[in-house]
Amino acid sequence: MTRVEVLACGAADRGDDGAALIAASLLIDELPADVQLRVVGQLDIDDLLELPPEASVVIVDAATGIRPGKVLSVSLDQVAGDQGGLRPRSSHALAFPEVLGLAGLIRGRPVEGRLVVIGGTDFTLGGPLSRPVAAAIPALVALVRTSVDAAWIARPSHVEV
Amino acid sequence: MHDTDTFTDSGGDLAVDIAGLTRVEGEGSLRLKVRAGVVEQAHLEIFEAPRYFERLVVGRTPDEVIDIVARICGICPVAYQMTAVHAFEHGLGITIDPAVRALRRLLYCGEWIESHALHVYLLHLPDFLGYASGLELAHDHRATVEAGLRLKKAGNQIVELIGGRAIHPVSVRVGGFSRSFRRSEIRALREPLTAALAIALETVDLVAGLDTPRFDRGGRLVALHHPAEYPMNEGRIVSTDGLDLAATDWRTEFSEQQVGWSNALQARDHAGRPYLLGPMARITLSGNQLHPTAAAAFAQTGLAAEIATNPYRSIVARAIELVHATAVALDIIEAYDPPADARQAWTPGPASAAWATEAPRGLIFHAYELDEQGLVTHAQIVPPTSQNQAAIEADLAAFAPSVLHLPRQEATLRIEQLIRSYDPCISCATHFLDLSVEHLR
Numbered sequence: 001m002t003r004v005e006v007l008a009c010g011a012a013d014r015g016d017d018g019a020a021l022i023a024a025s026l027l028i029d030e031l032p033a034d035v036q037l038r039v040v041g042q043l044d045i046d047d048l049l050e051l052p053p054e055a056s057v058v059i060v061d062a063a064t065g066i067r068p069g070k071v072l073s074v075s076l077d078q079v080a081g082d083q084g085g086l087r088p089r090s091s092h093a094l095a096f097p098e099v100l101g102l103a104g105l106i107r108g109r110p111v112e113g114r115l116v117v118i119g120g121t122d123f124t125l126g127g128p129l130s131r132p133v134a135a136a137i138p139a140l141v142a143l144v145r146t147s148v149d150a151a152w153i154a155r156p157s158h159v160e161v
Numbered sequence: 162m163h164d165t166d167t168f169t170d171s172g173g174d175l176a177v178d179i180a181g182l183t184r185v186e187g188e189g190s191l192r193l194k195v196r197a198g199v200v201e202q203a204h205l206e207i208f209e210a211p212r213y214f215e216r217l218v219v220g221r222t223p224d225e226v227i228d229i230v231a232r233i234c235g236i237c238p239v240a241y242q243m244t245a246v247h248a249f250e251h252g253l254g255i256t257i258d259p260a261v262r263a264l265r266r267l268l269y270c271g272e273w274i275e276s277h278a279l280h281v282y283l284l285h286l287p288d289f290l291g292y293a294s295g296l297e298l299a300h301d302h303r304a305t306v307e308a309g310l311r312l313k314k315a316g317n318q319i320v321e322l323i324g325g326r327a328i329h330p331v332s333v334r335v336g337g338f339s340r341s342f343r344r345s346e347i348r349a350l351r352e353p354l355t356a357a358l359a360i361a362l363e364t365v366d367l368v369a370g371l372d373t374p375r376f377d378r379g380g381r382l383v384a385l386h387h388p389a390e391y392p393m394n395e396g397r398i399v400s401t402d403g404l405d406l407a408a409t410d411w412r413t414e415f416s417e418q419q420v421g422w423s424n425a426l427q428a429r430d431h432a433g434r435p436y437l438l439g440p441m442a443r444i445t446l447s448g449n450q451l452h453p454t455a456a457a458a459f460a461q462t463g464l465a466a467e468i469a470t471n472p473y474r475s476i477v478a479r480a481i482e483l484v485h486a487t488a489v490a491l492d493i494i495e496a497y498d499p500p501a502d503a504r505q506a507w508t509p510g511p512a513s514a515a516w517a518t519e520a521p522r523g524l525i526f527h528a529y530e531l532d533e534q535g536l537v538t539h540a541q542i543v544p545p546t547s548q549n550q551a552a553i554e555a556d557l558a559a560f561a562p563s564v565l566h567l568p569r570q571e572a573t574l575r576i577e578q579l580i581r582s583y584d585p586c587i588s589c590a591t592h593f594l595d596l597s598v599e600h601l602r
């Protein structure tokens with residue numbers, strides 16, 4: 001039975017956007033049998049609706065707005081609760097809290113787990129990882145590992161490396 | 162990538178404001194300048210840095226280009242792939258198997274379904290029903306939102322099967338596909354699409370009854386027109402004022418220009434006039450070629466005249482196209498006979514390649530030059546939003562005076578609702594929306 005799913009988001013051919021996929025490739029052989037890894041590219045509601053009812057999730061992704069190479073882990077209930085002034089920022093895409101909220105509503109229970117992000121700086125198509133992101137990949141892998149453990153048991157609200 | 166994510170990191174405290182982890186790209190705002198109740202300037206300002214895709218494809222083979230252009234947008238990658246592959250095949254004189262043509266239409270139907278379903282149910286419908294988001298809507302109308310998600314999922318399933326994956330498909334190749342598809346694989350789509358068609362028909366009933374602001378925009382509508390079917394991958398470029406061009410000849414009527422307030426190019430006709438693309442244009446110019454099931458639903462709305470002029474009614478046009486795409490997809494599935502070869506053989510070489518197709522949000526045009534080795538030496542990629550941007554600005558200038566007397570929040574909502582009516586592809590051009598109104602004295 002799957003207890004935890006790791007959803008790796010991003011595109012391998014867009015510079016720092018591939019960071020989560022690289023971390024996933026480094027982790028895949030060491031994850032226990034009841035932890036499933038999926039590469040989802042762009043997180044969609046369906047990805048969360050496909051979670052087994054009792055499973056937790058660790059979503060790994062790159063983001064802008066934090067220092068390049070910095071890695072953060074945030075509990076999903078903290079992210080889902082961040083809905084002040086919630087409105088679609090794009091005309092045809094949903095904000096992350098909205099994806100989480102809709103999935104939770106339709107599942108009939110909140111999506112539990114953690115969001116692990118790494119600050120990126122260069123998302124050029126065909127480009128390599130930027131130096132700070134490449135240097136932080138071991139820290140990202142370690143934080144994903146920690147977050148998988150945390151998704152099983154007690155979830156601290158915030159872990160920072 | 163998440164260009165709109167903002168994580169504020171001050172000292173040891175962490176504030177999280179995630180506006181765009183769903184991988185949409187670009188930032189923009191609307192700036193209106195109003196003097197004595199008259200809009201003097203309506204600028205859709207686009208801050209996103211140019212993305213240089215046209216430069217990235219130089220030196221690449223046509224098949225590499227097809228994979229690269231799919232990365233331009235996470236919502237409408239098929240539109241970019243279909244336009245590029247048809248351009249190359251036309252330029253190189255390649256004739257594809259009719260079954261391959263049918264599969265490509267099926268793939269495009271999948272993208273139309275997922276894009277329109279997301280927009281209708283989660284992005285536009287909340288505006289009409291007084292909710293700030295799809296999530297708020299779902300709290301009160303869970304069954305409605307679930308139906309919309311099932312519809313979207315049916316589109317995703319098509320793209321995932323035919324395209325090889327749901328996001329940034331990889332199977333399209335010059336001359337056909339990278340692999341063949343068994344009849345049983347295609348038939349497996351029948352069940353979810355049959356359910357989706359019923360939902361699409363209910364969607365038309367739902368949105369046709371919405372209370373809609375009045376706005377008669379007038380103006381030129383442009384879309385492809387095909388002699389035998391509702392436009393998708395082929396046709397001539399036509400307009401409501403009599404334009405009639407080959408799909409290769411977009412540049413004889415239109416051109417892109419740089420404007421000072423936007424990092425995205427704006428397209429206009431050579432006389433400088435804006436024009437509007439998308440479902441409103443398609444239905445107005447080719448409504449009589451809708452699938453019979455969609456045509457019946459369209460007739461039942463009685464909204465043909467309003468759809469041609471009022472952008473707020475584009476939600477109805479999109480719903481009708483949901484019926485059309487779902488019904489066409491089912492027809493293709495029923496008639497599917499695998500092609501003898503998944504991919505037609507072809508020889509690389511020099512060519513001038515150009516084509517236009519119909520993306521969910523309107524006509525998209527590509528042009529490429531290939532050298533003796535068959536490598537791209539020049540590319541032009543014109544997404545629908547770049548073409549619609551000038552029309553959106555003109556419409557905002559015309560519409561805004563009718564709401565500026567309202568409280569700011571309500572005026573902003575009406576204007577945002579109007580902009581969402583065009584379903585602009587922000588990841589192809591920009592993002593939304595911080596409204597700034599400057600009253601001049």
